[in-house]
Amino acid sequence: MKIYDISLTIRPDMPVWPGDPGVTIERQSSIDQGDTANVSRLALGTHTGTHLDPPVHFVPGRKGVDKLDLHTLVGPAYVVEFDVEEAITAAELEAAGLPDDATRLLCKTRNSQLWAGDPTEFATDFVYLSPDAAEWLVDHGYQLVGVDYLSVEKFEMAGQGAPTHHILLNAEIVAVEGLNLAGVSEGRYTLVCLPLKIQAGDGAPCRAILIDDDVSGGSDR
């Protein structure tokens, strides 16, 4: 069994969505200062680093992160690489040749290179999912879609109706954002994407891994 970590490291200088809370990690007790143990206080936005969007992020009154079905967050997933400069559209998804029964898609793009060298600045020109790609995912019964920068949305559209988010979240498709897929090839894996279980959370940082079952000679589940 081979495990790929597709999560970002949480660090104080990591880029966050403009206007979102920054990350602080403060040592609260320290062995070096005579305390018994090392303990810290972490503060961060609910959409920091590798994180996911439950419906209530954009649709008031809907499901929070603690109510998401774990069966959505664990199971077969397809990593597909899209050689596009700006957007993944419905045409790209159609052309990807995904199996009819696929329900989880992770989109690898040039975005994954943006994580090289532990950047500190937010990039606005990331590859995003077009609204018609979101519609395609709804029409094809997807439960989860993952992207390799901090939003599924075109940067300029986030404050202008955020159509991609609305289409996905109204359909209860979980959006996983801030993945780093640089070390992963195209193919089928078992995804395990586990968010912090924040009460009524409008989002949550998560740790996401891909398990390559074939390496283990395990079952094709």
Added chain:
Amino acid sequence: MKIYDISLTIRPDMPVWPGDPGVTIERQSSIDQGDTANVSRLALGTHTGTHLDPPVHFVPGRKGVDKLDLHTLVGPAYVVEFDVEEAITAAELEAAGLPDDATRLLCKTRNSQLWAGDPTEFATDFVYLSPDAAEWLVDHGYQLVGVDYLSVEKFEMAGQGAPTHHILLNAEIVAVEGLNLAGVSEGRYTLVCLPLKIQAGDGAPCRAILIDDDVSGGSDR
């Protein structure tokens, strides 16, 4: 495939270890206030709720949470119920009849009942692992041990040398604390315990699940 969530919900009024930072969840932008999306700021101690202890929690200079091998945190695990009032000792572990090749043990005790009804007060009289139980785990090649209250240590010993922690963490056995095993029966499962990847973290909240492979008719891995 059946998935059991053995994680605590992160909420502002949850009990934390005395002296540790409390939990705050503050809405930073709100659709009800005219913002585009709901986003919050979460602040919490690194040893809040369901969390794990890497070596550097008690041993300066040792591995932080971001350097833990994911293969330690994912794999076969045994849930064993211990009907003890105060401590799990080496004798109890010996009597449990665990397989020789077991490397991950989750200890279910009366502690799991302490989570019923979403308590707000910290309980000091929880069941803990005695130092000789920690030695037993080292001697038998364990990689991970989980408990169902907020520490593996007897409450009064945490400030007096914390022997159980030191034995486990010096041996690089990961301690997972704050599990809720009330809904899980004894047996063998696949554990997936994923902590936030906090840079050099002295601990990290995590989401932990048990997968019952037998239900899926999957492989016995």
